[in-house]
Amino acid sequence: MNEENKGIRVGFVGNPNCGKTTLFNAFTGAKLKVANWPGVTVERMEGMTSYNDCPIKLIDTPGIYSLSCYTMEEKVTRRCLEDGEVDVIVNVADASSLERNLYLTLQLLEMKKPMILALNMMDLVEERGIEINLHRLSDMLGTIPVVPVSARNRTGLELLLDTVVHHYKEPPQGVTVKYTPRIENKICKIKTILKSHDNNLDNIRWYAIKCLEYDKTVMNDCLVDLSGIVDRNYEKEIINQKYDYIEEIMEQCLVKKEGSCTLTDKIDHYLTHPVLGVPFFLGIMALVFFFTFTIGDILKKYFEIALDLFSSYMQQLMVGIGASGWITSLVVDGIAAGVGGILTFLPNIIILFLALAFLEDSGYMARVAYVMNEVMGRVGLSGKAFLPMLLGFGCTVPAVMATRALSSDRDRKRTILITPFMSCSARLPIYILFSGMFFPNHALAVAYSLYLVGLIMAVAIAFITHRLAGAKGEDTLLIELPEYKMPDGRTVTIYVWDKVKDYLSKAGTTIFLATIVLWFVLNGGPNGFVTDVSKSFAAIIGRVLIPILRPAGLGDWRIAVALISGLSAKEVVVSSFSVLFGISNINSAAGMKQLFGSLGNFGFGSVNAYALMIFCLLYSPCIAAVAAIKKETGSIKWTIGMVLFQLAVAWLAAVLVFQMGSLLFYTKF
Numbered sequence: 001m002n003e004e005n006k007g008i009r010v011g012f013v014g015n016p017n018c019g020k021t022t023l024f025n026a027f028t029g030a031k032l033k034v035a036n037w038p039g040v041t042v043e044r045m046e047g048m049t050s051y052n053d054c055p056i057k058l059i060d061t062p063g064i065y066s067l068s069c070y071t072m073e074e075k076v077t078r079r080c081l082e083d084g085e086v087d088v089i090v091n092v093a094d095a096s097s098l099e100r101n102l103y104l105t106l107q108l109l110e111m112k113k114p115m116i117l118a119l120n121m122m123d124l125v126e127e128r129g130i131e132i133n134l135h136r137l138s139d140m141l142g143t144i145p146v147v148p149v150s151a152r153n154r155t156g157l158e159l160l161l162d163t164v165v166h167h168y169k170e171p172p173q174g175v176t177v178k179y180t181p182r183i184e185n186k187i188c189k190i191k192t193i194l195k196s197h198d199n200n201l202d203n204i205r206w207y208a209i210k211c212l213e214y215d216k217t218v219m220n221d222c223l224v225d226l227s228g229i230v231d232r233n234y235e236k237e238i239i240n241q242k243y244d245y246i247e248e249i250m251e252q253c254l255v256k257k258e259g260s261c262t263l264t265d266k267i268d269h270y271l272t273h274p275v276l277g278v279p280f281f282l283g284i285m286a287l288v289f290f291f292t293f294t295i296g297d298i299l300k301k302y303f304e305i306a307l308d309l310f311s312s313y314m315q316q317l318m319v320g321i322g323a324s325g326w327i328t329s330l331v332v333d334g335i336a337a338g339v340g341g342i343l344t345f346l347p348n349i350i351i352l353f354l355a356l357a358f359l360e361d362s363g364y365m366a367r368v369a370y371v372m373n374e375v376m377g378r379v380g381l382s383g384k385a386f387l388p389m390l391l392g393f394g395c396t397v398p399a400v401m402a403t404r405a406l407s408s409d410r411d412r413k414r415t416i417l418i419t420p421f422m423s424c425s426a427r428l429p430i431y432i433l434f435s436g437m438f439f440p441n442h443a444l445a446v447a448y449s450l451y452l453v454g455l456i457m458a459v460a461i462a463f464i465t466h467r468l469a470g471a472k473g474e475d476t477l478l479i480e481l482p483e484y485k486m487p488d489g490r491t492v493t494i495y496v497w498d499k500v501k502d503y504l505s506k507a508g509t510t511i512f513l514a515t516i517v518l519w520f521v522l523n524g525g526p527n528g529f530v531t532d533v534s535k536s537f538a539a540i541i542g543r544v545l546i547p548i549l550r551p552a553g554l555g556d557w558r559i560a561v562a563l564i565s566g567l568s569a570k571e572v573v574v575s576s577f578s579v580l581f582g583i584s585n586i587n588s589a590a591g592m593k594q595l596f597g598s599l600g601n602f603g604f605g606s607v608n609a610y611a612l613m614i615f616c617l618l619y620s621p622c623i624a625a626v627a628a629i630k631k632e633t634g635s636i637k638w639t640i641g642m643v644l645f646q647l648a649v650a651w652l653a654a655v656l657v658f659q660m661g662s663l664l665f666y667t668k669f
């Protein structure tokens, strides 16, 4: 037990997608992200629980297939183990794919740290009629305790904690995998040399094996010359011999073998089909947006009624307490209109996230990475880069963090560069509003086209940067396709609730503040309060940008101001239109009609609207995303360069759309 922290430090370590985070959430009550694809967790997280008054500190780690680390998040896990941050390893293994999971188990055993094997997903094992001889398994794995659990159904959790409390000091017994005499001989010689150099090494066999595998970290730390013994890399032999032992374990411990998983295979026959895979993906995304729009619209009505009631209540309240005209205007025309207007989009946001949660927890997302592998290969990225891009449909911040799963820094940066082009949920209100106003009969198709433009733009930019760099394409896809699962109600609820909370807190903070600031710059000018908004600070600032925005059909100071405000959060573009045009419920039919009329008065038509949506799709992501990008790339220069690049791309695309659209449809502005 760690005296300083007064608790047993337990590290959940295991293959990606084996249920470590589900287990961590079940013990700690945390709401960390869980999904059915490998590589969800990218940083180590801590939480507390207790058993019989004994405090236990749990550490959730990113999934790893082996202790030979390549990606950023794999290194996090290994560092956590090597730096003595855990007293006991709970090796979480997916019992329904035991064979694959045992490779890491054998590696961990060699570290000689106290260890418990938690066989997770026992619900699936039972459902499929698989039987595992737990006693034999424990015997063959250095007699470490083996505990069957189901993180999803929350069974076996007490037993696991009980085992932790009673066995956290017991390292594995003996040597689990005995290699061929030649390798054992070399291990023995290396051990002797290492021991003579540093007598305190407690897991000396592990170091010796890692030296034979040419492990970079151990070789760098190893200050003795082993060139006489480690004459070449023995990694292949060591891996093969571990797999031979796994075969032996499976033969002895798996009493009843699993029948082949026909459902996953049958579904994958279509969804990962070489030709049909991509159309299926585009079809599924179209379905997601269909639901987002249609069901969202049905629910929207109730939010509108609530907002109307709230606005008139606030108006009455302000009059009732004798508030001055400007405070009433700030509260009713500023805060209620801006923030309240944004809240009426909540139903659409909820449906979008419900659909994304369903796709993530069913296991479909990994398939998309798989089917997109070829397309991504042509632009010099692996299909794995497509996963963060898909997460970008929800929010750019976690999407940027998810790029940690990519092995090379160059690929990470290129993926970070293109991820903001994927339409995040914050852009949805802009699309709903403008496509609803200017393309009432084709709103869904127009909004969908923007998602496609974002996707195409991302791939095109990846292609151009690939060509410019002249680098060789990464064509290997190391992604495991998990079995399809019925999405878990708890996981989906946590996911959606988390996003709704984010949206509400954004409405209460960023959007709230942006609305107040906007109200002030709109009602104040160099000579104090103004009655004519065209003399306000906002108009002065906005006018500076008119010459730049005019070729894109966006040459009005109010549009310029809305776009600047949108840098704080993309929804603010919509709330800004509410405040700038004095519309109390912008998402209602009456609100849309009023805005449509006001915009129409200065010749803003459907081509302008599409150019505006294109600009909003492509221009610099919000402040939160820019901060995440700075953190992930560690370079302020690179981040500023990216923002400028995205502004330039957005401007060029909007100009192109407007000029070509005007030629075709004769729009004047």
Ligand SMILES: Nc1nc2c(ncn2[C@@H]2O[C@H](COP(=O)(O)OP(=O)(O)OP(=O)(O)O)[C@@H](O)[C@H]2O)c(=O)[nH]1
Binding pocket: 014, 015, 016, 017, 018, 019, 020, 021, 022, 023, 033, 034, 035, 036, 037, 038, 039, 040, 041, 042, 061, 062, 063, 064, 120, 121, 122, 123, 124, 149, 150, 151, 152, 153, 361, 485, 488, 491
């Ligand atoms: N049927 C079943 N599914 C489970 C169980 N535990 C987790 N899952 C599902 O397995 C998937 C992966 O779960 P996570 O907790 O995200 O896995 P992880 O090990 O943290 O994955 P990474 O963070 O990618 O390493 C999710 O879809 C979970 O709902 C279980 O006991 N039974």
Ligand SMILES: [Mg+2]
Binding pocket: 020, 021, 022, 033, 040, 041, 061, 062, 063
């Ligand atoms: Mg996880």
